[in-house]
Amino acid sequence: MLIALAVLIFVLWWFNLWPxxxxxxxxxxxxMKVEQSAVDFNENGVDDYRDFxxxxxxxxxxxxxxxxxxxxxxxxxxxxxxxxxVIWRAFRExxxxxxxxxxxxxxxxxxxxxxxxxxxxxxxxxxxxxxxxFEEYAVKLGNDxxxxxxxxxPGDIIIFDDGGHIGVVSDRRTxxxxxxxxxxxxxxxxxxxxxxxxxxxxxxxxxASKIDAKILRKWNYS
Numbered sequence: 001m002l003i004a005l006a007v008l009i010f011v012l013w014w015f016n017l018w019p020x021x022x023x024x025x026x027x028x029x030x031x032m033k034v035e036q037s038a039v040d041f042n043e044n045g046v047d048d049y050r051d052f053x054x055x056x057x058x059x060x061x062x063x064x065x066x067x068x069x070x071x072x073x074x075x076x077x078x079x080x081x082x083x084x085x086v087i088w089r090a091f092r093e094x095x096x097x098x099x100x101x102x103x104x105x106x107x108x109x110x111x112x113x114x115x116x117x118x119x120x121x122x123x124x125x126x127x128x129x130x131x132x133x134f135e136e137y138a139v140k141l142g143n144d145x146x147x148x149x150x151x152x153x154p155g156d157i158i159i160f161d162d163g164g165h166i167g168v169v170s171d172r173r174t175x176x177x178x179x180x181x182x183x184x185x186x187x188x189x190x191x192x193x194x195x196x197x198x199x200x201x202x203x204x205x206x207x208a209s210k211i212d213a214k215i216l217r218k219w220n221y222s
Contacts, residue, residue: 024180025173032150034171039208042095042219048208052155055093056168056182057191059086066186074099074121083166083184084125087157090168091206092219099124100217102133112136128163131202137211138204145195149177152203159202167194 027034037048046054064081076085091098102124106113113132115123123129134157145152154171158181167183170191174180181194208216 023175025175025177027150027154027171027173030173030177032173032177035153037155037207037209041208041216044095048094048206049153049155051094052090052168052206053171053182055090056086056155057170058093059089059184060182060190063190064184066184068125070122072121074124081184082125084127084130086168086182086184087130087166088124090155095219096208097217097219101215102129104217105133105136105215109136127159127166130157130166131159131163134159134202134204134206137215138206139210141203141205143200143203145178145200149173149179152179153205155205157202157204157206158200159204160198160200162201165198 035049037050039048040046041048042051044051059081062078064076064079064085066082067076067080068082069076069080075088081089088098099120103118103120106115106118106123106129110118113123113129115129138157141151141156142148152169154169156169158167158169160166165183165185167181170180170182172180172191174193178193178195180191181198182191183194184190
């Protein structure tokens with residue numbers, strides 16, 4: 001029974017279901033500077049980085065069913081999704097059409113993506129393709145939060161397991177300063193202390209001011 005209890009406690013802790021996880025901190029609580037983007041792409045009075053965070057959090061709070069089924073037209077309905085759907089929904093909040101941007105980049109640099117036959121219905125929902133896109137068009141940052149925790153800013157894009165998974169940095173932290181991650185792997189908590197069990201292989205910050213305007217695409221809200 002003691003072994004079973006220990007296993008249960010570990011599982012609850014591992015998946016952030018343990019009822020005594022302790023206080024959740026903000027960056028302000030820990031006297032960390034929160035960076036603001038110089039860009040407000042959709043001109044809603046909220047900078048891009050904050051919009052990315054808010055868009056990802058909306059997806060987490062909506063708690064879509066984990067379902068990566070192929071969808072004609074590309075976009076799954078709001079109540080289903082996978083890890084990559086968190087990303088385009090985060091970008092939509094800031095006014096970007098990430099699908100259109102990835103499709104355009106694949107058309108321009110198909111060899112870089114290693115795609116024989118582009119498929120706009122699914123290409124933007126593959127982590128490896130998003131990784132190729134962000135490698136080209138985002139600022140690349142460090143993969144170890146312990147080396148510089150303040151460098152991990154809300155709205156940053158994180159790649160895990162060599163392209164196996166993707167998520168967005170939250171503005172929430174542990175007492176030690178470890179950032180929470182907003183992601184969808186079908187787990188019970190969609191905004192959680194994921195870095196304690198994850199292998200980070202890419203860390204990116206999308207800054208539209210540093211990107212050729214020809215790659216940018218606006219979200220059509222109509």
